[in-house]
Amino acid sequence: MIDSRTAPYAAFAMRLALGIMFLAHGLTKLFVFTPAGTAGFFESIGFPGFLAYPVIAFEVVGGLFLVFGVYARWIAAIAVVQLFVASTVHFGNGWSFTNANGGWEYPIFLCVTALVVALLGDGAFAAKSSVKA
Template sequence: MIDLKTAPYAALLLRLTTGALFLIHGLTKLFVFTPAGTMGFFESLGLPGWLGALTMIVEIAGGIALILGIATRLVSAALIFPLLGAVIFAHWGNGFGFGNPGGGWEYPAMWALVQAALALIGDGAYALYPLKRR
């Protein structure tokens, strides 16, 4: 059974947590690894370099949108794709445990499922621009 009094705050916590993590990951790609380094890493995985730049932009914009509560369902659903890409292309070969060298696939897989849950739950409390159900 869902507690309708606390569920909006649970969604808010998921929104803020995942939003902050996406923002931090995107800003790390921008300022630490740099766009050129991020694109080079994607190319080393056999992916086009522009996909690294796009991932960086999506993580930053998506993180901000989640923190503010802008179209949470849509943003969360969209963010599943880069997470699954991380599972398949960057972490699968490292095994399950994220503590493995290079990071295993458990952590990004868990966050993909968290994003799916948030897409199903919705905006939660204090959303700036929630999408209305029709």
């Protein structure tokens, strides 16, 4: 049975964790690897390099939206797709993310986390709800 008193706070915690993760990944691509370096990496794994730019933008802006609770359900739903596509790079590396080139366990976990946020909703402390009450 779902505890309706604490469920909004659980959804908030999940939304916040997912948003911080996206911010960390997006800012790393932006400031450490650089957009050009990220584009080069994308090309090296078979993705078009130009996709690095919208991915970086989504991770930074989407991460902020998740943290602040702005259309979080929609952002999380889009994130499910983005994270699943990112996971495909790791499918051949086995389960554990400690495997060479990272396995698929962590990116699929993030994909499921985004799905949970999309299904649960914005949670407590959302600035702009994705759905009308």
